[in-house]
Structures are given as C-alpha cells and as structure tokens.
Amino acid sequence: MSRIVLLNGDFLDFADAKLPIMDRGFLFADGIYEVSAVLNGRTIDNEAHLARLDRSLRAIDIPNPYSTAEWVGFQNDLITRNGLREGTVYIQVTRGVAEREFTYAEGLTPTVLMVTQAKNLLTSKLAVDGATVITLPDLRWARRDIKSVGLLAQVLAKQAAKRAGADEAWMVEDGLVTEGASSSAFIVTRDGALVTRPFTQAVLPGVTRRAITALIRETDLRLDERAFSVAEALAAQEAFYTSASSFVTPVASLDGDPIGTGKPGPIAIKLREFYIRTALAG
Known part of the structure; x- marks a missing residue:
C-alpha cells in the first residue's frame, strides 16, 4: 500500500505531495502543528488536540481552515486510506505562500498538511x-x-x-x-x-x-x-x-x-x- 497524505484538502500519494518554496512555514516557521495518537485505528484524546490546534492558530492570527467535524473526517479518512492501526496522525497548518517579507498580508490561504506515521505505542x-x-x-x-x-x-x-x-x-x-x-x-x-x-x-x-x-x-x-x-x-x-x-x-x-x-x-x-x-x- 502506498503512503497517502492530505495536502490542502486533497489526498495524494506521498511522492506527489509538493509544497511551494515560498511557503511561510518553510521560510519563517510561521505555523502550528498537532499530533494525535492512534490506537486500533482510532484517534486518542483527539477533541483536546483539535481544540489546542484552534487555540494556537488563533494565538498567531492564522484562520482555522476547517471545522472540528471536517478535521475529524480528514483524519479518519487518512487513517483508513493508510490502513493505520497504531501510530500517530500529524497536522501542520502554516500561514500560506507569499513573497519573503516578515510582515504578512491579510487573507493568505493557509497551507494544510496531514500525514500518518506507524509506530509501536503500546509496547515500549x-x-x-x-x-x-x-x-x-x-x-x-x-x-x-x-x-x-x-x-x-x-x-x-x-x-x-x-x-x-x-x-x-x-x-x-x-x-x-x-x-x-x-x-x-x-x-x-x-x-x-x-x-x-x-x-x-x-x-x-x-x-x-x-x-x-x-x-x-x-x-x-x-x-x-x-x-x-x-x-x-x-x-x-x-x-x-x-x-x-x-x-x-x-x-x-x-x-x-x-x-x-x-x-x-x-x-x-x-x-x-x-x-x-x-x-x-x-
């Protein structure tokens, strides 16, 4: 099974997922991330992780691109597509793409990346x-x-x-x-x-x-x-x-x-x- 990622709302093969070099996450670390554990194909403490994601985005003035229900739908779909039973699902949201300037324009479209990683969590x-x-x-x-x-x-x-x-x-x-x-x-x-x-x-x-x-x-x-x-x-x-x-x-x-x-x-x-x-x- 090839690895599938979510990039800006699209499910893509890992090798086909590309980010612009002018993304502010790459240039300035201008972004937020979250990681939820997955056990038996199901996220753990996920509501709290998504609430913290929203809080962090608001703290640095990045609009949350999705509702909680939409985030959960994307997570569950990605977990299913990758056949993940145990591991993590990673979310990253950056301010988006623009010319390299410290200040940013209002209304930039956030870049959204989601990727799963298989890991042994129960046995350590x-x-x-x-x-x-x-x-x-x-x-x-x-x-x-x-x-x-x-x-x-x-x-x-x-x-x-x-x-x-x-x-x-x-x-x-x-x-x-x-x-x-x-x-x-x-x-x-x-x-x-x-x-x-x-x-x-x-x-x-x-x-x-x-x-x-x-x-x-x-x-x-x-x-x-x-x-x-x-x-x-x-x-x-x-x-x-x-x-x-x-x-x-x-x-x-x-x-x-x-x-x-x-x-x-x-x-x-x-x-x-x-x-x-x-x-x-x-």
Whole structure:
C-alpha cells in the first residue's frame, strides 16, 4: 500500500505531495502543528488536540481552515486510506505562500498538511526499563504555550540527549524544570505527592498531561501543580513524563543519577496502564 497524505484538502500519494518554496512555514516557521495518537485505528484524546490546534492558530492570527467535524473526517479518512492501526496522525497548518517579507498580508490561504506515521505505542522498552533524562537550559521563546513548528531548540535538546546516550531532555529555567523537549515532566515526592508544572505561557498545555491529571483526580493520589527544581527531582521517589506518542514513560535516571530505585516506579506504571485502558475503552 502506498503512503497517502492530505495536502490542502486533497489526498495524494506521498511522492506527489509538493509544497511551494515560498511557503511561510518553510521560510519563517510561521505555523502550528498537532499530533494525535492512534490506537486500533482510532484517534486518542483527539477533541483536546483539535481544540489546542484552534487555540494556537488563533494565538498567531492564522484562520482555522476547517471545522472540528471536517478535521475529524480528514483524519479518519487518512487513517483508513493508510490502513493505520497504531501510530500517530500529524497536522501542520502554516500561514500560506507569499513573497519573503516578515510582515504578512491579510487573507493568505493557509497551507494544510496531514500525514500518518506507524509506530509501536503500546509496547515500549522505555516503559519497561525506564528512560534516561538529562537537563539542559531552556532556550525557547517566551510563548511556549503555542504549539509552533519553530522547534529548533527542541531539536538541539533532543540531539544533545541522543549524544549523551539519553532518551529525553528536561528544560531548566531559573533552576526549575519547565518541561521535556517533547513531553510534560512529573515527579513523585517522598511523601507521595505528584508534582507537575501548572499551565502558563512557560509550558505547552500538554493534552496527555491534561488527561493524566484528570485520571489522577479519580484516584486517591495527591496532585500538586507547581514548579519543581532539579534537586527536588533527584530526591524524588519517582519521575515520569507524558506525551501523545509515549503516553506515560517512567524516568530511571536524571543527569546520570538514579531516580528512586533507578527502575520504573509503581505510580508511573499504574498511570500508564490506567491511561491505556481508558484510551482503548473510549
């Protein structure tokens, strides 16, 4: 089966999909993206992802080209055309095509790209062994709550983690962890509180993080939404991170030092199982 993508409302073979070189997404990273997980051929937490897409588009003054129902129809059609059972569906919306000028004309037609990727989401070596994480200075722009395609700082952080033999990087600002290069960060304190940073312009409002905190509130676990330091993370009994493509991933070590026992902790394991079970039943 050839890979099919959606480009500006048309379903095309991957090799036939072309973008103009003057697209502002290419020239300026002037665009927004979203990623939804797919399990059993069905998107997960998709309503929240599309709501965040709309919010981010409005934040940078790009008109949303489709209604929620139209987005869902395109996603489901693309998933079916590609026979995707497990993986992700990626959406990118840029401001459109124009001569290279920093300012933009009103009324540009947005460029819309949608592509699926097959991935193993349910089975994860990191979920079994725990992830290794390093810390790095947070060099990103101030509006991290906008899911911009301008991801150079995250690319460099991920590459630094890879070169260090790590699986993820946690960004640090003023001594406090903001979030992962592509994830939301959690710790479990010695007295059993789950701690994660509240949603502000300093962090992306993670959809999976939001779903996990909702699940936490259904348990007897205690949630504390506040910033935490690297030192506090190193002293924690557990740590984990969340994202659309990794669900809940336990952290085994931070900057080479073990977190807790150095193995996935029971709370992270429980939340991962709870989230997957809820997603599959939904």
